[in-house]
Amino acid sequence: MENEPSEEYESTYDEADAGEYVVTPLPTAHMHFAAAFLFGAWYSTIFASATTTGVKYLYRETPDAHGLLASVAWALGSGIGIALASRLSKTHRVAVGICSTFVPVSVWIALLFFMRADFDKPIGESVFGHPLSARQAIIFLSSLTLVVGLASSFLGATSRNDEELTDQLLLIPSRHWLWLWIAGFVWVCELPHVAYYCWLQVATALYAIIHPSLWFSSGSGLFFGTIGTVALLFGVQMSLKAVSDKSSYGGVVWKRVLMFLVGTVVLASLVTPFSLNLEIDRLKDIPASLGAHPWWVL
Incomplete structure (x- = not known):
């Protein structure tokens, strides 16, 4: 996971010395796409857990209630991590986001397979008075995570024109990303x-x-x-x-x-x-x- 800015430069006009240009380095994407994929898979899980924890903290007396709201929070938190990975990847940014999206979706699909014996068991949630089963809840969460992840992939890949945010993120040394997930959990929570x-x-x-x-x-x-x-x-x-x-x-x-x-x-x-x-x-x-x-x- 390389973190040093590549040798890209821009020429800016120096008003103090008319006719002269100053060459300044531009921070550029510095994460190999394979490392960005692992980054997206890990950070999307961390941020999804953070948003879900935040929702449960709002209902400290009944933390297991509002399962649908927690599912939405999980999908949105996952999307934050995927968008960040797409933004930081040096190449194949959309592909990195899409591949990172399929990691949590695959986990939920695998869970659906292992829970096939309890497919029709009610989970205590209802939509417009219709009780939801475990099958419906997992399918809803998987579908929502997929939609949010795909949208986040494109948003992260196409939002690199936001220099104020991008420049700061791209200058973070790669070794710091190995522990920044702890602080990121707190922020996203x-x-x-x-x-x-x-x-x-x-x-x-x-x-x-x-x-x-x-x-x-x-x-x-x-x-x-x-x-x-x-x-x-x-x-x-x-x-x-x-x-x-x-x-x-x-x-x-x-x-x-x-x-x-x-x-x-x-x-x-x-x-x-x-x-x-x-x-x-x-x-x-x-x-x-x-x-x-x-x-x-x-």
Whole structure:
């Protein structure tokens, strides 16, 4: 897995010295397609587990409930890893994403085969009142993972024009990818919290519009949730900068390590979940009309 930028350069016009051009190196894809395939297979599994864990954490009292929602989270998390592998691959980017997609899909199909004796066993989930069996649930998860994976393959391969994100990712030394999955798990695990917080904000705002009694409710603030979301964004950006840019934070190794820990451990792992959970609990307490359970709380 090569990580050194290849010898590609661009010429930029130097306004200070008219007529002169400055040649600067461009970071380019640096991961062999075989290594990118293994990377995609591993990171898609890690990120899928992270999003599923995030969903289960939202329902700490009943972590086994909402299996369909957890399945959607698994597929989306897998797609993040596949898109990242397609973006980082030096060649055959779409093929890398597609091959990485078939790894988790094959696992679910194999599970379907080994569970054939319990195909028709209900799993406690229903869609529009129709109970789902184990066969239907696994087929749904496999199909969703396949669709999301294929879409992520093309998105990752075609989104390399996003220089602000691509340049930072491509400058990360290859050896760091061997352990960055740990931090990546933490980052991705918070995405369901952010998504659920945004959903509650939109849903409660629409609900409050037609219920004037809720216009001045104390549970409709934005402060803590915004802090949590911003803390996650800054934490990820701070951590990636510390890993990818050797000259960052004065170029001092211990300062870079410290800033990485601040971004991942303090901001992403502590500030973000605390702030989001606090705000989500407040939003859940907004009463629905006639004392019914709020429809927006999943």
